[in-house]
Amino acid sequence: MSAAETALAQGPTAPRPAHRDANVLRWLAAYTVSLIGDSVYFVALAWSAQKVAGPAEVGLVMAAGALPRALLMLGGxxxxxxFGVRRIVLGSDAVRCVLILAVAAGVAVTAPAVWVLVALALAFGAVDALFVPAVGALPPRITGPDQLARVTGMRTLSMRVSQIAGPPLGGLAMGVGGASAAFAVAGLLFAVSLPLLLTVRLRPLGVPDVADVADVADVADVAGAADVRRGSAPAPGSAWQDLLGGLRYVRRHRLIGPLVAVTAVSELGLTGTLNVGMVLLNGERGWGPSGYGWIVSGFGAGATVGAVLLTVAGRLPRAGLALAATLLVGCAGASTIALVPTLPLAVTLAATVGLAMGVCGTLANALVQTASDPAYLGRVTSVVMLNTVGLAPLSYPVVGAAIGVWGAAPVFVGCGVIGSLGVGVALVSGAVRGAELPRRRPPGQPRSEARAQA
Structure with a gap:
């Protein structure tokens, strides 16, 4: 008996929320462990460079990994x-594990030269360019469309946990056993993530949800719908043709194209101020390192609350308008941080910005992944991630130079205005304004009734 026939014979089953789905939780655990490994690796790399090189060389080592990551992200x-997201995720994670453990063994024998650390950063960045798009394309393959907002919220929580746990763990390993121990801890964390990833089950492309099967009158219709879905993408050509095809798909898609534009504009406007600008603002105001820590913690706490809200709620009505509204709040808050006179007010604003941008980012990712054809998920994810890890950091030197000339306040306001242009892009697009996250129908509810309720 086929899977479709079995589903019809057994009848519709109650949907399981993503936060109670063991398969999703295994993926989340693997992803969290891997992100903590990333954080430990960066701590080990930075301190290893600091011990054998001057400030300029340390900057070179830390920036080296960004170059291949930006250049190769679309290829990833x-x-x-x-080749399939599962194969790429497992293969790239295994390579990262072997690479870092080999460096840990080498560092245990002798102090690494600068060129060794640069080569490590370049190699790690190249492998990351494969891993990041593939792991980002996994959520639609492990849960239903109605759960993507919840899974994206869980993913944001995972990122926050790694940012909190990773650096102290890396610092502890450096203090106990030096760079070799820190690299070894990172490699072991990657090794732990591998068996967890191996146990994650992926949904076949084009197979309808069990709740949808209940509405199909004939088993042949199920197979036919799946065949049509699988046939929606063109036959694969060369890698270059696939790359161009993915870019055309993003550009022509009435929802994904505008959402990518919104993300690119807002990241370009806000990323520099929230990273480089915040350090310079603290120096200008005399709040010092502790003040910077409080502001960053406020932003992280706000983003965590936003992720928790969407993880619990599962979806927000009028998702496109909610995305535009929270982006506007985030841009306004980021502009105002440099205008407030006291540190407590700056921390409060940072928490507000974090909350707004956490909700906005989660909604944007969930909408993109819900709308993407499965055959293009990897390429769509790579374009979205390129905006974040490849293009947005290009604003860092510009923001730093501008603050050096004009001071923090006008630059923060100007960057907030640039980021808010993303709100205009969202509101101009009818597809974004009317975008909704899918709502799962209760078992047995007719499709027409579910659409009317949505």
């Missing part, structure tokens, strides 16, 4: 779609 999306 092509690889995920051509």
């Amino acid at each position: 999306g092509v690889a995920a779609d051509r």
